Amino acid sequence: MESTRGWAEKEASADPLAVFAKDFLIPEGTLALNGNSLGPPAAAVPIALSNAVRQWSEHLIRGWWDDGWWDAPERVGDRIGRLMGAGPGQVVVGESASVQLFNALTAAVRLVPERRVLIADAGNFPTDRYLAASVARLLGLRLVETSMNDLPGALARHAGQVGAVLCGAVDFRTGELWDVPGLTTAIHQAGGVSVWDLSHAAGAVPVQADAAGVDLAVGCGYKYLSGGPGAPAFLYAARRHHHALDFAVTGWHGHADPFAMSASFVPADGITRARTGTPQILSLLALEAALEPLEAAGMAAVRAKSLRLADYLFALVADLDSVEIVTPRDPHRRGNHVTLRLPDAVAVAESLARRGVIVDERPPDLLRICLNGLYISWTDVYDAVTHLREVLR
Numbered sequence: 001m002e003s004t005r006g007w008a009e010k011e012a013s014a015d016p017l018a019v020f021a022k023d024f025l026i027p028e029g030t031l032a033l034n035g036n037s038l039g040p041p042a043a044a045v046p047i048a049l050s051n052a053v054r055q056w057s058e059h060l061i062r063g064w065w066d067d068g069w070w071d072a073p074e075r076v077g078d079r080i081g082r083l084m085g086a087g088p089g090q091v092v093v094g095e096s097a098s099v100q101l102f103n104a105l106t107a108a109v110r111l112v113p114e115r116r117v118l119i120a121d122a123g124n125f126p127t128d129r130y131l132a133a134s135v136a137r138l139l140g141l142r143l144v145e146t147s148m149n150d151l152p153g154a155l156a157r158h159a160g161q162v163g164a165v166l167c168g169a170v171d172f173r174t175g176e177l178w179d180v181p182g183l184t185t186a187i188h189q190a191g192g193v194s195v196w197d198l199s200h201a202a203g204a205v206p207v208q209a210d211a212a213g214v215d216l217a218v219g220c221g222y223k224y225l226s227g228g229p230g231a232p233a234f235l236y237a238a239r240r241h242h243h244a245l246d247f248a249v250t251g252w253h254g255h256a257d258p259f260a261m262s263a264s265f266v267p268a269d270g271i272t273r274a275r276t277g278t279p280q281i282l283s284l285l286a287l288e289a290a291l292e293p294l295e296a297a298g299m300a301a302v303r304a305k306s307l308r309l310a311d312y313l314f315a316l317v318a319d320l321d322s323v324e325i326v327t328p329r330d331p332h333r334r335g336n337h338v339t340l341r342l343p344d345a346v347a348v349a350e351s352l353a354r355r356g357v358i359v360d361e362r363p364p365d366l367l368r369i370c371l372n373g374l375y376i377s378w379t380d381v382y383d384a385v386t387h388l389r390e391v392l393r
């Protein structure tokens with residue numbers, strides 16, 4: 001690795017994934033380095049949306065059957081599942097990540113009703129923490145918040161009482177990737193049920209959900225999956241739990257026979273019981289189309305390139321005295337975004353945005369830079385760091 005633009009250009013011209021950048025709509029001259037918050041639109045999305053509106057106008061309500069709308073939550077779920085190492089029939093798409101978290105967490109608690117301690121990652125995204133507190137109040141559980149580093153300690157301290165355990169796979173602030181397989185095993189050994197928030201992992205890290213023994217998981221559709229603002233989220237539930245899953249949000253789309261319009265809820269078989277009410281079809285079809293470039297490029301190839309882009313950024317910022325790299329350097333211990341600590345991160349992010357470099361900050365001093373190898377190039381990294389260098393000067 002060399003810190004010259006010529007080297008970055010050479011690397012970019014040899015990059016087999018470079019072709020995928022044209023599959024995204026990013027304004028000329030803009031570096032979209034915040035795909036950990038909102039991924040850019042895939043070029044396939046406006047086409048899929050206009051197709052969906054055409055289906056709607058031509059087929060009206062028949063679209064539910066004739067155009068495959070009814071099965072979209074499971075169909076798109078299977079496609080997202082393939083990106084996260086989940087076999088078919090274990091993922092549904094719909095609702096926000098917050099609603100899916102509520103449903104996953106309450107279902108996890110109901111799998112082990114005698115276990116009265118709910119353990120939650122204290123560094124998790126606020127919505128996860130708020131929901132853990134709310135579910136604990138709702139179900140009369142004792143909430144224990146712990147740092148991820150001390151999760152094994154917390155499991156040991158509450159041995160015999162641990163029920164649901166809610167963790168984020170990638171720390172939304174620091175980009176640290178936790179040991180999903182190892183910690184899931186530890187949760188099981190403590191008699192608990194794991195609920196992983198994969199929002200910063202799905203489409204970024206090839207999480208092996210099935211192989212890791214994950215029980216339940218949820219994630220956003222608008223970050224690395226690029227489904228668009230407010231894209232539907234996903235819920236994964238391991239097949240071995242399906243027969244016992246008792247979701248709190250029991251909508252008619254999760255009923256065994258929805259059009260029987262019966263008086264009481266009988267859950268559908270399989271993951272379909274995780275469905276709630278009528279899914280957001282336009283958004284679901286946009287999300288489905290957005291998956292195409294990632295599927296074509298391959299999760300493993302995108303991950304490998306993204307890690308190398310981050311290594312390149314680490315090398316380029318090494319001489320910036322005021323910048324501390326917060327994200328672990330070990331590729332097994334980081335997700336996709338890279339976090340730098342520097343004075344006045346908010347002002348730096350604003351100055352970068354004026355130069356067309358879109359990153360984000362988490363106050364007071366963290367700057368997050370998302371290097372998604374699917375559409376970010378070697379020269380983008382070089383240019384972004386050049387701008388950062390000038391802004392800091």
Ligand SMILES: Cc1ncc(COP(=O)(O)O)c(C=O)c1O
Pocket residue numbers: 096097098099125127128168172197199200220233
């Ligand atoms: C880890 C994590 N979970 C959940 C969310 C958001 O959930 P929702 O889509 O319901 O706003 C985010 C980001 O907004 C997040 O980073």
Ligand SMILES: Nc1c(O)cccc1C(=O)C[C@H](N)C(=O)O
Pocket residue numbers: 036037038125172
């Ligand atoms: N979900 C967001 C939103 O509705 C508006 C602005 C940003 C977001 C985000 O996704 C924030 C993101 N989850 C984070 O890690 O900070």
